[in-house]
C-alpha cells in the first residue's frame with residue numbers, strides 16, 4: 001500500500017509512533033435540564049456507591065489529546081458516527097468576536113485573542129508545520145478508530161489545504177477498502193477573487209472524506225427531490241384517468257444471457273427480460289406495463305409520485321453555508337450548516353445511535369444529534385465554544401438532560417506528578433514554589449497555610465486536587481491572626497491572596513464575611529490553566545485573575561423566593577480598555593444566568609436560566625421559584641460572562 005511519511009511518524013527504532021492513551025476520569029461539573037426526581041435518583045445511587053445507567057449526552061471541555069483516550073474505557077467500539085471538522089492552520093481557530101450587548105440589538109464587539117492554553121494546542125498542531133499537523137491528525141484518527149463501532153462511519157471535513165494529505169492517512173488508519181466517498185460540498189459561490197488579482201479558479205468547496213469502519217457500516221440511502229428540469233424531461237406522460245405523471249422505463253436487458261436474465265415471449269415479443277414471467281404478469285395486471293402498439297416492445301411505467309427522488313451523489317450543491325441572516329447563525333466563524341450534519345447523520349446512523357465530534361465549535365453536531373434523537377458526545381478545547389454550544393442546546397425544544405464535563409484535577413495531578421516528581425511531600429513543596437514564583441511572590445517557611453508573601457500581602461497556594469473550601473479559609477485566617485507581628489517572616493499586613501484552581505460554591509461571600517469580621521482583606525485569585533503549559537510559563541505571561549464578584553439579592557415570601565442580580569464585576573484584563581469605557585451597566589458583561597434552587601453539594605444543576613440570543617438579546621436578572629416543601633435550601637447562582645467564564649454565588653434560605 002502506498003504510505004505517506006512525515007517527520008515524527010516513526011520513532012528512532014523505526015516503529016510507528018502511537019498516540020498518548022492515558023484515560024483520565026471525566027468529571028461532571030454541571031447538569032442541565034435534569035428533573036428533580038432524576039436528580040434524587042442519582043444522589044441515592046451515589047450514596048449506595050452505584051452508578052446511574054441513565055444515559056446523559058455529554059459536552060466536554062478539554063483538549064482532544066486527553067479527552068479521546070479518556071473516553072476509551074467506556075466507549076471503545078461504541079461510537080456509531082464520528083464527524084470532525086478539525087482546526088486548520090489559520091491561527092484564528094481560537095480567536096472569536098466577543099459581543100457586548102447594548103440595548104435591543106446594537107452591540108459593540110472586539111476580537112478575543114486565544115488564551116495561552118489554546119495557543120499551545122495550536123502549537124501542538126502546527127508548531128513544526130505540516131509534519132506536526134499530520135502527526136496530530138494521525139494520532140487523532142487512531143484513537144477515533146478505537147472508539148468506533150464496527151458498523152460505524154467517520155466523516156473528516158477538510159478543504160484544499162490538506163485533504164489530499166489526510167486521505168492516505170485515513171486509508172492507512174481505516175483501510176482503503178473502507179473508503180466510501182470523497183464528498184465535495186460547495187460551500188460558497190465565486191466572489192470577486194479575480195478582482196483581487198487571483199490567478200486560480202475560485203476555491204468554493206470543502207471536502208468530506210467518508211469511511212465506513214467495515215463493510216456493514218450503517219447506510220440509509222439518501223435521495224433529493226428531482227429537479228424541475230429532470231421531471232419535465234423524464235416524466236412526460238400522464239395517466240388520463242388519474243392525472244398521474246409517469247416515465248417509461250426499459251424492461252429488457254442487453255446481453256442478458258451471461259447475466260442470467262430470463263428469456264421468454266411476453267406480449268408477443270421475445271427478449272431477455274429484467275424480471276421473471278410471474279413478476280411481469282403481476283406488473284401487467286397492476287397496469288404498470290404499456291405496449292404502445294401491437295409488436296412494440298413493452299415498457300415499464302414509473303410514476304413520479306412513487307419515485308423516492310434522485311440518489312444523492314458525491315457532489316453537494318444543495319446545502320447553503322450559514323449566511324449572515326440565517327436563523328441558526330450564532331456568530332462562530334467556522335460554524336457549519338445544520339443541513340450538512342442532518343444529511344450525514346440520517347445516512348450513517350439510526351435513532352439513539354451515538355455520535356461523536358471532538359471539535360464541536362459552535363455545537364452544530366450536538367444540535368443536530370439532539371434534534372434527530374441521536375445520543376451525542378461533543379468536545380472542544382475552547383471555553384467559548386462550550387458556552388456557545390450550551391446556549392444553543394438550551395434553545396432546542398425539549399432538549400434532553402445533558403452534562404458538562406472536564407478533566408479538572410486529574411489533568412492537574414498528572415501534570416504535578418510529571419513536573420515535580422512522585423514523592424508527595426517534596427512534590428507539594430516544589431509545586432508551591434513554582435506557583436509562587438509565577439505569582440512573583442517570595443516563599444516563606446514555618447506556616448502550614450501561608451506559603452508566600454508578595455508586596456506585603458500573604459499568599460496561600462491551593463492544592464491541585466481540591467477546590468478552596470470555607471474550611472481552608474478558616475484555617476488561613478486563624479494562622480494569619482496568629483502569625484501577625486510574631487517571628488521574622490511575620491506578616492505586617494492585613495491582606496491575604498488565596499490562589500486556587502477551583503473554588504467551592506459556598507465559598508465566596510461567607511469567606512469574605514468571615515474575613516471582614518477578622519479585619520483581613522482577602523482576595524481570591526484563580527490559577528490559570530495556562531500554568532500547565534511549559535512554554536507559556538517560560539514566556540512569563542501568566543495572569544492570575546481575581547474571581548468575578550456577583551451581587552445577588554434574595555427575597556422570600558412564604559414558599560416563594562425571588563433572586564435578583566444587583567451587581568457583577570469581572571476581571572477586566574481580557575477586555576480592551578476602549579471597550580470597557582463604553583460599558584455603562586454591569587449587566588452588559590453578562591451573557592447567561594443559571595440558577596440551581598436546591599444544590600445538594602453535588603454538581604450545579606441548571607434549573608432556571610436566562611441568556612442572550614440573537615432572537616432575544618434581553619437578559620432577565622430576576623428569577624422566581626416556589627418550593628414544594630419547607631426546609632433549608634442552598635441556592636447557587638451561576639453567571640457566564642461575555643467571554644465564557646463562570647462566576648457563582650451561593651445563598652442559604654430557610655423555607
Ligand SMILES: C[S@@+](CC[C@H](N)C(=O)[O-])C[C@H]1O[C@@H](n2cnc3c(N)ncnc32)[C@H](O)[C@@H]1O
Pocket residue numbers: 062063064065085086087088093094121332334335336337358359360361362363364365379380381382385
Ligand atoms: C473548525 S472549528 C469546528 C466548527 C464546528 N464544526 C461548527 O459547526 O461550529 C474547530 C474547533 O476545534 C477546536 N479545537 C482546536 N484544537 C482542539 C483540540 N486540540 N482539542 C479540542 N478542540 C480543539 C477549536 O476550538 C474549534 O472550535
